[in-house]
Structure formats: C-alpha cells, structure tokens
Amino acid sequence: MEKAMQKEEVLKLLESLSRKDASYSSGRVLSSMCTSPHPIATEVFLKFIETNLGDTGIFRGTKQIEELAIRELGRLLGRENVKGFIVSGGTEANLMALWVVRETSKGREIILPETAHFSFEKAAKLLGLKLVIARVKKDKTLDIGDVKRKLSKNTSALVGIAGTTEYGTIDDIASLSEIALEENLHLHVDAAFGGFVIPFLEELGYPARQFDFSLKGVDSMTIDPHKMGLAPVPAGGILFRNGEYLKAVESKAPYLIEKNQYTIVGTRSGAGAASTLAVIKYMGREGYKDVVRECMNITFYLYAKLRELKFQPIKPEMNILVFTHPKVDQIAEKLEAKGWRISRTRQGEIRLVLMPHIKIEHARELLKDLKDITSEIQ
Amino acid sequence: MEKAMQKEEVLKLLESLSRKDASYSSGRVLSSMCTSPHPIATEVFLKFIETNLGDTGIFRGTKQIEELAIRELGRLLGRENVKGFIVSGGTEANLMALWVVRETSKGREIILPETAHFSFEKAAKLLGLKLVIARVKKDKTLDIGDVKRKLSKNTSALVGIAGTTEYGTIDDIASLSEIALEENLHLHVDAAFGGFVIPFLEELGYPARQFDFSLKGVDSMTIDPHKMGLAPVPAGGILFRNGEYLKAVESKAPYLIEKNQYTIVGTRSGAGAASTLAVIKYMGREGYKDVVRECMNITFYLYAKLRELKFQPIKPEMNILVFTHPKVDQIAEKLEAKGWRISRTRQGEIRLVLMPHIKIEHARELLKDLKDITSEIQ
Incomplete structure (x- = not known):
C-alpha cells in the first residue's frame, strides 16, 4: 500500500479492468x-449495505427481514414454517445441510446422483463424509433403483437435485422422500437453481413435479435467490423443515449481544437478505x-x-x-x-x-x- | 409468495423494519x-454488483482486481507476493487456513490462545481438528511458555492473534514464528481486525510489534477489509505465503470456464473485492x-x-x-x-x-x- 490516488484515477483503474469482464446485459x-439483479434489489442492497446478520443484536430489524425472506422462500417451497438463513450461496447452503446431517446421524455416507453440484464434493471433503454416487438414467435423473441398492447401515442422508447444474433435470424427489421416510434418513434437496423455476412450470403447461417440503420426507432445501430469484450476490438460501436440527451446529459467540450463530460464515450481508425480500415482494x-x-x-x-x-x-x-x-x-x-x-x-x-x-x-x-x-x- | 406489492409499499415495509436496527452513524x-463503509467503496460496490468471483471465466477483469487487492493487502503485511482471496469474512478466512493445515500436515492438533475468535472453534468442529488451548498471560497475550509445553507430535499448526476480538491485544508473533520454523509447523496469524491497525502504530508513537509476513515463520494471515479497512461486507481477506498450499484444497468445477476453485464459498461477490481495492487505493x-x-x-x-x-x-x-x-x-x-x-x-x-x-x-x-x-x- 503506497500513496493515495485521486478518486477519478481510482475509478478509471477499476473501469479499465472491468472492461475485461463479460456483462450479462450483452446477451x-x-x-x-x-x-x-432486479433494479429494486440493487436499490435496497445499497440502503442496507452497512448491515451485518452476523451481529443481530445490533441489526434486529434486518434479522426480522431475513426471517420474512425465509418465510417467503418456504411458502414458495410448500412450507411456510421453515427455519433458515440467507447465506453466501448454494455452496454454503449445501455445506450447512451436510454439516447438520453429520452432527445428527451416525452414518457417514451420503447417497447422491452423479449430476450433483461439485459443492457436495467440497463439503464431503471438508466434513469427512463419504459420497456414494448413484447413477443417473438416460434422462439424466437419478436412478432410484440404484439409490436403493446403495443403501447401507452407514447411510445418513440422501440428496436429490431439483434442477441439475449441467442439464437442468429434476430428480424424482417424491420417491426419494418415500425412501427417506421408510429408512429414517435425512433428505436434502438442492433446488439452488430450480427453486425459483419449478414452482411455476405446471401452471405454464410443462410437466408437474413434486420436489419440495410438501413431500414429508424432505428435511432441508437449498434455494438461491441470487440465481433465478433476481437478487444480487450474496443471497443463497438454506431452509430446514425442523429448526431443532440447527442446535447441532450452533456456535457460541461470547462477545456478541446475540449469543448463537448457526451459519458457516460469521459476518453476513444483511443487504442480500433485504434485497431478497424486496424483489420477492415486488415480483410476487x-x-x-x-x-x-x-x-x-x-x-x-x-x-x-x-x-x-x-x-x-x-x-x-x-x-x-x-x-x-x-x-x-x-x-x-x-x-x-x-x-x-x-x-x-x-x-x-x-x-x-x-x-x-x-x-x-x-x-x-x-x-x-x-x-x-x-x-x-x- | 403471494401477490406483487407496489414498489413504494415494499420500500416502506423495509424502512419500517430497518428502524429497529442500530446505525453506526448514531455513534x-x-x-x-x-x-x-467509505463512500468510494459503496459507489464501487454498486458498479460491480453483478460480478461473481466464483465464475472468473466471465469476470476476468474482476479477477485481476481481486489479485491487485490481495497484492495490496500483502504489501501492507510485509510481503507483496502472496496468494489469497477476498472471501466472505474472517470466519471463512480462518476456516480456509485450518483446512489447508489439515490437508498438508499429519497432525490434528492446533495450538491457539484462549483469546482466539470463536470461528476457530467452528472451524475445528467442521474439520475434525483438535484445539489445544494455550493460556494467556496477565496482559491477555499468549503465554509462549505454555505453547512450548503443549507442543506434541500431533501438533500441526500454531495460531497467533494480532488484535484479539475481546481485548485488542497482540500476541508475540515473533516468538511463535521461531517455534514454527524450528518445529516445522504452519503458523496462521489472525489479523482480521488488527491488520489495518498494527502497521501504523509504531509511526503513531505506540509500541512496535512484529506480526506479519516479514517474520519468516508466518504462513497465512487473515485480514478483513470490511473491518478497519472501511470496505463493505462481504470483504474478508485470506493470504498465504506459498500458493502451493492451495492445491490441497482445490475443487474441480466441471461446468465452469475456469476449472479450479479454492475458497469454501462458491459464488463470491466481486463487488467486495473491487470495493476493497478502491478504498485502499483512495486512502493510501x-x-x-x-x-x-x-x-x-x-x-x-x-x-x-x-x-x-x-x-x-x-x-x-x-x-x-x-x-x-x-x-x-x-x-x-x-x-x-x-x-x-x-x-x-x-x-x-x-x-x-x-x-x-x-x-x-x-x-x-x-x-x-x-x-x-x-x-x-x-
């Protein structure tokens, strides 16, 4: 770090580098x-740029905004009364889900389709879990028969993808839900991308798919407002059917006014949460x-x-x-x-x-x- | 999610909730x-709000901006040629450091002072590492004698704090550096808060402290631009002396243009990195x-x-x-x-x-x- 630069110089430097970026608006x-992001989301982001959901003793209002945003996401996904957080994105959301799984089950194996996002690999490596990769069928959705064959006494959770990263395919979550209930397993659904798409497909004349909390076996879901939700980064969503699970991943924060923290990340942008609520309310x-x-x-x-x-x-x-x-x-x-x-x-x-x-x-x-x-x- | 609301209504709702927040400007x-955050940082954040450092195949310019920001942080901390990332904050930064430690050493024990931030506890729990808590002296800095007594064949890393969260005290990093070099251990320095303070203390007439990469034993450091650096959230910094370490935590991203990812979080705000560079250049x-x-x-x-x-x-x-x-x-x-x-x-x-x-x-x-x-x- 050296001598200060004039404001115009600083902006020119950044501008010249940003020209190497592609812009979404180029098409x-x-x-x-x-x-x-939607203009209202950007506008609101700026208003909340100082807020920090890692310190909800100070940002009590923004915490309530986050809770409202989570409730809206839950509503969209078949269950208003969920517990969750606006986190940095799908990777943190999936990591949180698997962390909860590790802390609340004895098994160390997660069965998931080969089409799962690479964040699961990262999470498994971090957490010391074993990924058991189930095959996909020709249509690129999970082969449920293969999942059943791979169940073992070490299985702790199933993962289904509602909108795969590579193909946009939707696994048969209804069947996974049945297996999860029968075998008493955690079922996590990664709808990071699909969560803002699938709920509208049937009304638009595309095939209907059950994929959310309306299926009793679904325990947690990832849904990213900063993907098809039109919110700015960072705005990932992690939802849990049962808030009790979260005690297993609680951190104690001795010097904060609010003493408990559940997310991987500590300091969290409240602006992401406020933008999410804003765009959801505005779009409907x-x-x-x-x-x-x-x-x-x-x-x-x-x-x-x-x-x-x-x-x-x-x-x-x-x-x-x-x-x-x-x-x-x-x-x-x-x-x-x-x-x-x-x-x-x-x-x-x-x-x-x-x-x-x-x-x-x-x-x-x-x-x-x-x-x-x-x-x-x- | 129900009917759309008018823009004015949406803003009124958010405004009414945000009134429950405390504001920094109230004093x-x-x-x-x-x-x-500094006004220039906020202005730049808005310009870069679309950017995503999880997808540097698209955001090549913003990636270069991040590299410049990391170089500036390295310069501030005694070594220009570091490798690092602007991440979500100190918790992710400390977690990354311990992850690298776990993957590159055989031991499972981390010796750190009882004054360490609770993110280390979170990281250890996530990663399955054992924290060996060293006592602090009456002045609230690490008791180096106690660190030496606690060394074992299972020790993989030492952590020192340059600006503790509770007291703002600075551990004797120079002594830790010597131990780290002698015992061939990773030394991580958490300067999340102190990184933008300690470099200026001596010139301002306060006691001098060595705490950074100028000490040969220091392998990684956390420094958060969104704390004393005046950048907006999210802008945490993690720096490594040796970029080779990072291969141990590489994720492969099959569908991205850039194939490798090193951070815990996937989608990452480029706006945080651009704001960081802007405010550093402007302030000097x-x-x-x-x-x-x-x-x-x-x-x-x-x-x-x-x-x-x-x-x-x-x-x-x-x-x-x-x-x-x-x-x-x-x-x-x-x-x-x-x-x-x-x-x-x-x-x-x-x-x-x-x-x-x-x-x-x-x-x-x-x-x-x-x-x-x-x-x-x-």
Missing part, C-alpha cells in the same frame, strides 16, 4: 446461473411466473431450431439446454471466438443457461452464428 | 468491529494512518477518563477498550437502556470497540452517561 453470457408469484415463462419460451425456441439444424439437443426440463454435434469441440471454440460465453458438460456437450438476460434477439444471433460455424467446418 | 454502536497508507490515529486518540482519551472515574480499564494496545467495575452488570444494563450498544467479555468486563464511526462527542456523551449511572447506583 452473450450463456454459461452463468446468475443474472443482472405472477412476476416470477412471467420471468420463467419467457426463459422457457426462449429455451424451447432454441431447442426446436437446434433440432432443425441437426444438432442433438436434450429436451429441456428447465431453462438449461444441452446439445452436442459430431464436431462439438470445434463449434465450442468458434462460439467462444465470436464472444459467446458457453460452458461444457463433463461429457463435452455444449451447455446453455437461458437466464433472464438472454432475449429472443440474442437467441437468434446465436443461431445465426451456429449456422455459419457449421457451414464453415463442413 | 452509539460500541460493540462492532465493522463500521460504515497515509489515509489509513489518519483513521487509526483518530481511533487511538479517542481510545486513549476514554482510557484516561475512565481511570479518573475509578473504573479499571485495561491499557489498550489497539482501539478496543475493556474495563470493569464492582457493579459492572448494573452499569452495562443501564448503558444499554440509554441506547448504547456495548458488549461484554467472557469475564464479564465491558468491551468497547472505538471504530471510525465513534467521534469525540460520542465519547464525551458516553462518559457523561457513565458518570450519571455510577452516581445513580451508589
């Missing part, structure tokens, strides 16, 4: 599960349904067009579209060169996340570029 | 290690020195006055002031009733953190209230 970022059910409708329309438009173009897209369940091609590596490279930010599945397929920042004109540009690329490489 | 919050060394001078002046003013008033303050090493009184419980209660937010040490003493939001007039009001209270309860 070219097809690889992210995050998007531009109908607002989010409109967002999902639009994302799904674009996803299925692309799906149909990609089929026409002889790509091999997987029929999407959500606003994630995966396709391949005999020359997929070349295509991916050329898309990147044209400024598209795409990602790849572990199988090498091209993966597109059709977030709200992707508009129909961007989809059309993408198709045009894909056409050009395929004729170039023929 | 009444004496219990927090956070403060109002001199700017922070001025902030520390002012905080120390108020701390020593209160120290002197409290002595006159027959309280028993502990001579402060930093801008944390602890005092007691035969009727300390009554006094604490009455201070709270008058709107002061104070905290208590584990020994029951009253603890005041003299952050930059505490001005001389607030200190005088506090003294006046303390005088009134003591005459009331006589």
Whole structure:
C-alpha cells in the first residue's frame, strides 16, 4: 500500500479492468446461473449495505427481514414454517445441510446422483463424509433403483437435485422422500437453481413435479435467490423443515449481544437478505411466473431450431439446454471466438443457461452464428 | 409468495423494519468491529454488483482486481507476493487456513490462545481438528511458555492473534514464528481486525510489534477489509505465503470456464473485492494512518477518563477498550437502556470497540452517561 490516488484515477483503474469482464446485459453470457439483479434489489442492497446478520443484536430489524425472506422462500417451497438463513450461496447452503446431517446421524455416507453440484464434493471433503454416487438414467435423473441398492447401515442422508447444474433435470424427489421416510434418513434437496423455476412450470403447461417440503420426507432445501430469484450476490438460501436440527451446529459467540450463530460464515450481508425480500415482494408469484415463462419460451425456441439444424439437443426440463454435434469441440471454440460465453458438460456437450438476460434477439444471433460455424467446418 | 406489492409499499415495509436496527452513524454502536463503509467503496460496490468471483471465466477483469487487492493487502503485511482471496469474512478466512493445515500436515492438533475468535472453534468442529488451548498471560497475550509445553507430535499448526476480538491485544508473533520454523509447523496469524491497525502504530508513537509476513515463520494471515479497512461486507481477506498450499484444497468445477476453485464459498461477490481495492487505493497508507490515529486518540482519551472515574480499564494496545467495575452488570444494563450498544467479555468486563464511526462527542456523551449511572447506583 503506497500513496493515495485521486478518486477519478481510482475509478478509471477499476473501469479499465472491468472492461475485461463479460456483462450479462450483452446477451452473450450463456454459461452463468446468475443474472443482472432486479433494479429494486440493487436499490435496497445499497440502503442496507452497512448491515451485518452476523451481529443481530445490533441489526434486529434486518434479522426480522431475513426471517420474512425465509418465510417467503418456504411458502414458495410448500412450507411456510421453515427455519433458515440467507447465506453466501448454494455452496454454503449445501455445506450447512451436510454439516447438520453429520452432527445428527451416525452414518457417514451420503447417497447422491452423479449430476450433483461439485459443492457436495467440497463439503464431503471438508466434513469427512463419504459420497456414494448413484447413477443417473438416460434422462439424466437419478436412478432410484440404484439409490436403493446403495443403501447401507452407514447411510445418513440422501440428496436429490431439483434442477441439475449441467442439464437442468429434476430428480424424482417424491420417491426419494418415500425412501427417506421408510429408512429414517435425512433428505436434502438442492433446488439452488430450480427453486425459483419449478414452482411455476405446471401452471405454464410443462410437466408437474413434486420436489419440495410438501413431500414429508424432505428435511432441508437449498434455494438461491441470487440465481433465478433476481437478487444480487450474496443471497443463497438454506431452509430446514425442523429448526431443532440447527442446535447441532450452533456456535457460541461470547462477545456478541446475540449469543448463537448457526451459519458457516460469521459476518453476513444483511443487504442480500433485504434485497431478497424486496424483489420477492415486488415480483410476487405472477412476476416470477412471467420471468420463467419467457426463459422457457426462449429455451424451447432454441431447442426446436437446434433440432432443425441437426444438432442433438436434450429436451429441456428447465431453462438449461444441452446439445452436442459430431464436431462439438470445434463449434465450442468458434462460439467462444465470436464472444459467446458457453460452458461444457463433463461429457463435452455444449451447455446453455437461458437466464433472464438472454432475449429472443440474442437467441437468434446465436443461431445465426451456429449456422455459419457449421457451414464453415463442413 | 403471494401477490406483487407496489414498489413504494415494499420500500416502506423495509424502512419500517430497518428502524429497529442500530446505525453506526448514531455513534452509539460500541460493540462492532465493522463500521460504515467509505463512500468510494459503496459507489464501487454498486458498479460491480453483478460480478461473481466464483465464475472468473466471465469476470476476468474482476479477477485481476481481486489479485491487485490481495497484492495490496500483502504489501501492507510485509510481503507483496502472496496468494489469497477476498472471501466472505474472517470466519471463512480462518476456516480456509485450518483446512489447508489439515490437508498438508499429519497432525490434528492446533495450538491457539484462549483469546482466539470463536470461528476457530467452528472451524475445528467442521474439520475434525483438535484445539489445544494455550493460556494467556496477565496482559491477555499468549503465554509462549505454555505453547512450548503443549507442543506434541500431533501438533500441526500454531495460531497467533494480532488484535484479539475481546481485548485488542497482540500476541508475540515473533516468538511463535521461531517455534514454527524450528518445529516445522504452519503458523496462521489472525489479523482480521488488527491488520489495518498494527502497521501504523509504531509511526503513531505506540509500541512496535512484529506480526506479519516479514517474520519468516508466518504462513497465512487473515485480514478483513470490511473491518478497519472501511470496505463493505462481504470483504474478508485470506493470504498465504506459498500458493502451493492451495492445491490441497482445490475443487474441480466441471461446468465452469475456469476449472479450479479454492475458497469454501462458491459464488463470491466481486463487488467486495473491487470495493476493497478502491478504498485502499483512495486512502493510501497515509489515509489509513489518519483513521487509526483518530481511533487511538479517542481510545486513549476514554482510557484516561475512565481511570479518573475509578473504573479499571485495561491499557489498550489497539482501539478496543475493556474495563470493569464492582457493579459492572448494573452499569452495562443501564448503558444499554440509554441506547448504547456495548458488549461484554467472557469475564464479564465491558468491551468497547472505538471504530471510525465513534467521534469525540460520542465519547464525551458516553462518559457523561457513565458518570450519571455510577452516581445513580451508589
């Protein structure tokens, strides 16, 4: 650290570096599960920028705001009366769930699908748990038969994914719930991405899926407002059916006014929680349904067009579209060169996340570029 | 989640709840290690609100900003060429350090002072490490003799605190560094609070303390820009002398453009990193020195006055002031009733953190209230 710089210089330096970032508003970022936050969320974030949910003795009002936000998330997911927190994101949320599992069960094995997010691997490594990977079926959802075969006396929990990161597929949570109840296991559902999508699909004419607390076996859920919820980072959500579980992960905070802490992280942004509540209240059910409708329309438009173009897209369940091609590596490279930010599945397929920042004109540009690329490489 | 609300209604609801929060600017919050962020930090936060350091394939510029911020923090702490991250806060930073320790050493025991922050307890519980608590001396700093006595073949790391949460005391890091080098142990220094204070103390006429990477045995340090660095939450800092350590905690992220992740948290606010760099560049060394001078002046003013008033303050090493009184419980209660937010040490003493939001007039009001209270309860 050296001499002070003038404000204008500082801003210029940051500006020049930020030009290397891609921006969601360019319509070219097809690889992210995050998007531009809603303007009301940004406005509220700024108002609450000083608040800290790690110190709720001071920020008593913001704590109540967090509780209201959790209640809204619970309502969206089939159970108003849940206990939970707005945390830094899905990774911390999944880590918290597995931590609770470790502290409240004797087993050390977690059965989860091979499509689970890599945060589970991180959590298992941190916590010393063993992941038992269950196969997925051809449709990329969990093979329930394989889960049953892998149950053992060491099993402590099952994990199902409602909206996988790679394919946007939804596991058969209803069957997992039955197994969890029969075998007395914790069932955690990772709906980090799907939590703000699946509740609206049936009304929009897509197949219905049970995936939430309305299933009695579901004990905890991850749902990230900063993904399809349009809240700014950091705003991950972790919900527990039964708040009693949380005692197992309580930390004592001797010098704080409020003495107990349950999250992994200590200092926590209250602005994330306030933004979450703001955007939920402002959008309401109908607002989010409109967002999902639009994302799904674009996803299925692309799906149909990609089929026409002889790509091999997987029929999407959500606003994630995966396709391949005999020359997929070349295509991916050329898309990147044209400024598209795409990602790849572990199988090498091209993966597109059709977030709200992707508009129909961007989809059309993408198709045009894909056409050009395929004729170039023929 | 139900019907949408009008924007004005939403803002009114949040406003009414936020009135229950204490605000730093009131000058009444004496219990927090956070403060109002610097205006330039808030301005920059807003510009970078979309960015995500969990996805540096998209946010390449913001990643470079983070690297610059880490370099500045390293410079402040005696070693420019460190490797590190802007994370959610000190708890995540300390957890990362202990995680690296667990993965890179055979032992399972961490020796740390009884004054260590409760995040170490949380981390040890998460990671399955054993904390070996070393005594502190009468001056509340680590008893180095006790550390030596507690060394065993299972020891994997030593932790020293440069600015304890409760007392603001600085452990003898130089001696810990020698032990660490002799015994080939990892030494982690928690300077979450002190990192932005101690580097300026000597120039301001306070006793000099070696505590940072200039000591060869120091392997990792926590320093939180969102405490005395005037950055907004979330902006914790974790620095490692040797980036090679980090391979031990690497996660593979199959679907991201950038494939490796090292932090506990996945999605990470780039706005925290950009704000950190902005405020460091804008303040410079001199700017922070001025902030520390002012905080120390108020701390020593209160120290002197409290002595006159027959309280028993502990001579402060930093801008944390602890005092007691035969009727300390009554006094604490009455201070709270008058709107002061104070905290208590584990020994029951009253603890005041003299952050930059505490001005001389607030200190005088506090003294006046303390005088009134003591005459009331006589």
